[in-house]
Amino acid sequence: MPTLTVQNLPAGPISTSAGATLLASVQAAGHDWLHACGGRGRCTTCRVEVLHGPDHLTPPTEAELRYRAAGRLLPTERLTCQARLLPTAAPAAEVVVRVPRAVQLPHVQYGP
Numbered sequence: 001m002p003t004l005t006v007q008n009l010p011a012g013p014i015s016t017s018a019g020a021t022l023l024a025s026v027q028a029a030g031h032d033w034l035h036a037c038g039g040r041g042r043c044t045t046c047r048v049e050v051l052h053g054p055d056h057l058t059p060p061t062e063a064e065l066r067y068r069a070a071g072r073l074l075p076t077e078r079l080t081c082q083a084r085l086l087p088t089a090a091p092a093a094e095v096v097v098r099v100p101r102a103v104q105l106p107h108v109q110y111g112p
């Protein structure tokens, strides 16, 4: 099963389900995650920087393209409520992300 690793959280790789958003996967793994608009693509608080495996993710949605055009989402960032692991991703596929400092929750202990 493809995995998602959040580099600056202490837990290890998270198993993902095909078609699930990254937000659903991290929440299912028990991580508290900022998502101010409730996962509707109307903020950027759920974003991550993708460090490895961006090709295993679905293409950017209209919401992500709109935020990129407005300079509110970097080309290396994805909204976890929009990005999904591709159903065609190989079982050994791995996506590595990190939570940018600006959207880290104050009560969660993040790594460097």
Ligand code: FES
Binding pocket: 034, 035, 036, 037, 038, 039, 040, 041, 042, 043, 044, 045, 046, 047, 079, 080, 081, 082
């Ligand atoms: S939770 Fe608002 S854009 Fe993802």
